[in-house]
Amino acid sequence: xxxxxxxxxxxxxxxxxxxxxxxxxxxxxxxxxxxxxxxxxxxxxxxxxxxxxxxxxxxxxxxxxxxxxxxxxxxxxxxxxxxxxxxxxxxxxxxxxxxxxxxxxxxxxxxxxxxxxxxxxxxxxxxxxx
Amino acid sequence: xxxxxxxxxxxxxxxxxxxxxxxxxxxxxxxxxxxxxxxxxxxxxxxxxxxxxxxxxxxxxxxxxxxxxxxxxxxxxxxxxxxxxxxxxxxxxxxxxxxxxxxxxxxxxxxxxxxxxxxxxxxxxxxxxxxxxxxxxxxxxxxxxxxxxxxxxxxxxxxxxxxxxxxxxxxxxxxxxxxxxxxxxxxxxxxxxxxxxxxxxxxxxxxxxxxxxxxxxxxxxxxxxxxxxx
Numbered sequence: 001x002x003x004x005x006x007x008x009x010x011x012x013x014x015x016x017x018x019x020x021x022x023x024x025x026x027x028x029x030x031x032x033x034x035x036x037x038x039x040x041x042x043x044x045x046x047x048x049x050x051x052x053x054x055x056x057x058x059x060x061x062x063x064x065x066x067x068x069x070x071x072x073x074x075x076x077x078x079x080x081x082x083x084x085x086x087x088x089x090x091x092x093x094x095x096x097x098x099x100x101x102x103x104x105x106x107x108x109x110x111x112x113x114x115x116x117x118x119x120x121x122x123x124x125x126x127x128x129x130x
Numbered sequence: 131x132x133x134x135x136x137x138x139x140x141x142x143x144x145x146x147x148x149x150x151x152x153x154x155x156x157x158x159x160x161x162x163x164x165x166x167x168x169x170x171x172x173x174x175x176x177x178x179x180x181x182x183x184x185x186x187x188x189x190x191x192x193x194x195x196x197x198x199x200x201x202x203x204x205x206x207x208x209x210x211x212x213x214x215x216x217x218x219x220x221x222x223x224x225x226x227x228x229x230x231x232x233x234x235x236x237x238x239x240x241x242x243x244x245x246x247x248x249x250x251x252x253x254x255x256x257x258x259x260x261x262x263x264x265x266x267x268x269x270x271x272x273x274x275x276x277x278x279x280x281x282x283x284x285x286x287x288x289x290x291x292x293x294x295x296x297x298x299x300x301x302x303x304x305x306x307x308x309x310x311x312x313x314x315x316x317x318x319x320x321x322x323x324x325x326x327x328x329x330x331x332x333x334x335x336x337x338x339x340x341x342x343x344x345x346x347x348x349x350x351x352x353x354x355x356x357x358x359x360x
Contacts, residue, residue, distance in 0.1 A: 083246075085245070085349075110277045
């Protein structure tokens with residue numbers, strides 16, 4: 001699965017990904033041998049403040065069995081990722097790069113064959129108690 | 131346009147299907163698609179090779195009325211590709227199997243209030259029973275994972291990050307006195323060891339000769355499922 005709000009060249013359509021995923025189970029997904037996880041969240045208004053951009057909330061969900069990364073955040077912002085299970089990934093359980101104005105809290109990452117977490121985030125992103 | 135995926139409006143009304151698999155090749159959403167099971171058809175299975183959210187909305191349940199636990203919605207991704215890919219940047223939006231969302235998604239499965247606990251007693255290999263604290267939001271047929279979920283980062287590689295976690299299917303679950311007794315369909319396939327005597331205080335006792343880890347138990351089952359078809 002992929003979330004993205006890139007604006008295509010030549011187009012004046014600006015798209016914003018937002019909403020809530022709550023208590024959803026996603027099995028056996030991921031881009032084999034590529035850095036695309038079960039779920040990929042990218043290019044979501046990384047510079048905006050939470051008050052100006054709708055939030056994408058992923059809560060109480062399960063991401064299991066990936067041939068690659070579990071959950072991927074790349075150049076994203078205003079994400080609320082809490083109380084999720086990431087299970088059985090060939091690569092990193094959760095890859096967090098350039099994440100802004102976000103909360104990653106109280107998730108559990110089980111049985112990853114590489115690191116459970118690889119993160120570089122802004123000071124406004126809170127990663128705790130995972 | 132709002133398309134309500136109910137028993138009276140099935141996937142055939144959205145576009146041509148592969149008759150063998152009931153799969154839509156590509157679903158483009160610029161309006162709203164809602165999945166609404168009912169007592170006549172409590173388990174909706176929707177199959178598509180590719181789903182593009184575009185400017186549209188995908189809705190299952192709501193924050194105030196999540197999908198009833200007696201219903202389920204399963205979205206299955208079809209296609210024979212063995213190496214699914216996603217390609218997306220400022221000029222490319224391409225996928226050969228998957229879901230690409232660029233607008234609103236609202237998926238609210240039935241809540242599992244208590245989804246995470248720890249073993250409260252050692253579960254030895256071959257045992258059909260597991261004891262967990264606190265009681266989990268479980269029912270027969272659910273899947274649970276038992277294993278270490280300890281934090282390990284790139285700079286602090288967790289020594290146990292490669293330890294296997296095992297998935298079991300629950301036969302029954304009974305809560306009593308804050309402990310949950312769980313029977314699993316297939317007997318446990320590894321020793322799941324609890325640091326006895328230290329778990330009650332919540333402090334791991336590294337001097338305990340039996341200490342390997344305090345396995346966590348996570349509820350895996352939800353009633354909104356996204357997975358490959360076959």
